[in-house]
Amino acid sequence: MSYLKPKFRHPHLPKNELGYTKTEYEGSLSTLCAGCGHDSISAAIVQACFEMNIAPHQVAKMSGIGCSSKTPTYFLGNSHGFNSVHGRMPSVATGASMANKKLKYFGVSGDGDSASIGMGQFAHVIRRNLNMVYIVMNNGCYGLTKGQDSATADEGSKNKTGHINPFQAIDLASLAIELGATFVAQSFSGDKHQLIPLIKAAMEHNGFAFINVISPCVTFNNNVGSTKSYDYVREHIAATSTVDFVPTHDEITTTYSEGEIKDIAMHDGSIIRLKKLTNDWDPENRLSAASAMQNARANGEILTGLLYINEKAANLHQTFKTTDIPLNRLTEKELCPGSATLSELMKDLQ
């Protein structure tokens, strides 16, 4: 890109509780195509982090390779970021998290990165319930290599060149539920009213929070016949519920009639308030969530919103019983057993 993002800011921009303006959560100017769904997701992440009063330096942005994996440059410019290798972000995030349990880990991946080359690591990071947010910006194609079908492209979907995909799609959200993910949501890059509260809830979740966001590729997969185009997604979207995220300290002011509302308490005391739109679905019941997904798919619908949540499962640090001080802050004083202990160990080997 040959131009720079303007640095001018209105002097009276609103600040959050930490004294940061929204600008301080932004990143560099996006180099993605104009109208790319991914940019809307980046904007939603900025908004969510600003409103959640998250200190930018307490977030680590992790990604793999691909258009989606480039986006961490375009949000949270004051956070460290790591654009690792294709499909292997989950392992890098796992190691990073082991080193410092106090940071928030924000993973961004794509459908190629997670559903193909990185399928193994995607499955195993879920299995370990690593404490992180994991967003897949899902456009059903390989944008950066010019539009080849990906493993999430729907069977029968037509891409820009007219090619019709003959293979079944991998449904990442259903798969995540099947693999035991403890927070699974699905959304659409064009629906920030749904996406922002979902991101907030994901960031407060204790464990692995997965959000599959349908994010149309305007250049290679926004044509008639594609099931990941803006028009198609808008026409086929079905929401489980409306989602409100209520942080711990906010008073709940909205009122709904009884039976309509479901409040889910999170580990830190904050609440996810759902106004259910779908019957026979309980987001705290894995079986029910899986069956709601299957039903929607059978009806040709894309089910969005919070799909499944389990706040009770132990995250990886809890499983490992790691000390409260981040491992990267421990010094020889805590870590090295010293020469006297070594002499004792040597005696046992004599």
Add this chain to the structure above:
Amino acid sequence: MVKTNDFVIRFANVNGTGSASANFLFAKAVFRMGIHISAKNIFPSNIQGLPTWYEVRVNDKGYVGRRAGIDFMVAVNPQSFEQDTKDVEPGGYFLYDSTRKLYDHQKRPDIHYIGIPLMEMCNNEYTDPRQRQLFKNIIYVGALAELLGIEFNVLEDLLSEQFAGKEKLIPLNVRALQMGVNFIKENHPSPIDLRLERRDNTKGKIIIDGNAACGLGAIYGGATVAAWYPITPSTSVAQAFESYAEQLRIDENGKHLYAVVQAEDELAAMGMVIGAGWNGARAFTATSGPGVSLMNEFIGLSYFAEIPAVLIDVQRTGPSTGMPTRTQQSDLMEVAYASHGDTKHPVLLPANPKECFEMTAECLDLADELQTLVVLLTDLDLGMNDHVSDAFEWDDNRKYKRGKVLSADDLDNLKERWGRYLDVDGDGIPYRTIPGTHPSKGSYFTRGTSRNEYAAYTEDGNEYKKNMDRLLVKWETIKNKVPGPEFIPAEEPTSMGMIFFGTTTYSAEEAMDQLREEGRAMDAMRLKAFPFNKDVQQFMESHEVVFVIEQNRDAQMRSLIMNELNINPAKLVSVLNYDGMPITAAGILEQIEQHIQKIAIA
């Protein structure tokens, strides 16, 4: 002729029958009598039912390399009976289970047979089938004690230590030993030509395998994150780390000061190490050749994005799946230049368990100081066999060298603009920041793509080249940071030299002694690391012929020396061993002799 404290005994067993602990009891008893030993486990890639051998070399001079030829065979595995018969040296001894009679045509006339009806004795004594199997092993240890002269109380002490907490088992085992002793007293009373005599050569020494030493070295070196995937022969490194951590790294509240992740594959294991290293924790993985192959992409990321990481490669026989339970030094090239593009990595080369301990800790320091992957290259022989070693030591004043990491104060006090890849000190090593350090300074984007000195993405060829050239400056710094070679000069000046590293050392030193005794001493150099410093260059330049002794087919160390030091290949003569068994002094001498004769004829 009586051989005192100088012979090789081999135990031929079936794996999964409990023979390993009985055989180790034998080896440790000899060690406790102050005698030098080396033990080698020659085992199948299998859990139960296949032939497995355990070999102990006893030697007063302290030669602990492998020696070919078996002086005493304990043949308790009918499957390998024929082969075991062939392997005994003329005049040697062959102990077998005489419950089944051995016919004359099965016997060699030139070796001595000692029959013990092990199965019959066990069947008479025990009713439990597992006991019948286990005590068979203990009975033959008792028989060996009587035949060779192991002090009985040494064995008793060892059993008491082994079964501390399970005291009921001690008298049962002592009784089995006694059965073996008594049988020999009654049936083979005349002494044999192999004897053990108490010495004072192992005082203060320990017996440990290299993998356990690496695990302990990682504890002392401050590793907090280990990520690994099971693969022979490296598995016990991570297991040793975890078991020492359970002992030494759990605080009073039961909280763990470590995390061990068994990854889904080696790719993920290396990814985790890199993630942890990026985030400021000391991390390592342990694997073998096939695992390193899988890690190649990540290794390039560590090199290019400059992230500390430690890789312990316990080499096995390649290529492909190769011989997973046999030893080799054939990953040298692979680790030295791992990954695509222009890459190279420091490699440390331990030769004994003490160095495994020290160098693992040193690798953790070096990775932080150099901000790159550091490899500890060991092998199955060192990693999985029990070695007599000097006891490990640790200086309590030692501080971990964490390298150029900027704190929040450092960032506040910086006068100039900080650049993640800016060479401020001229040593090619830039300053880094750890995520979460400062609210508004020092954040940057880490990537495997090209970037400028300030970590911003760039496709500018000049910026790319400047960075690649800085990495070469860093490489020069590395040469003086890694351990230098050990120079062992001959007493008289000589134009011939030999060079070796890792587990080749034991046999090379034995060969060196023999050449000296024959009046043909040559200078020697033991390499402890790659890249080579100027001492190695000088050694190469100051000799007309240098024998490069190593355990692989393609003379990989020779290639590295030629490549890195620009040495005339004609003067580098390969001495190789690559059958999967540890190299022997006799093998080295034979190849050196052949070359010397060739020169003489020419």
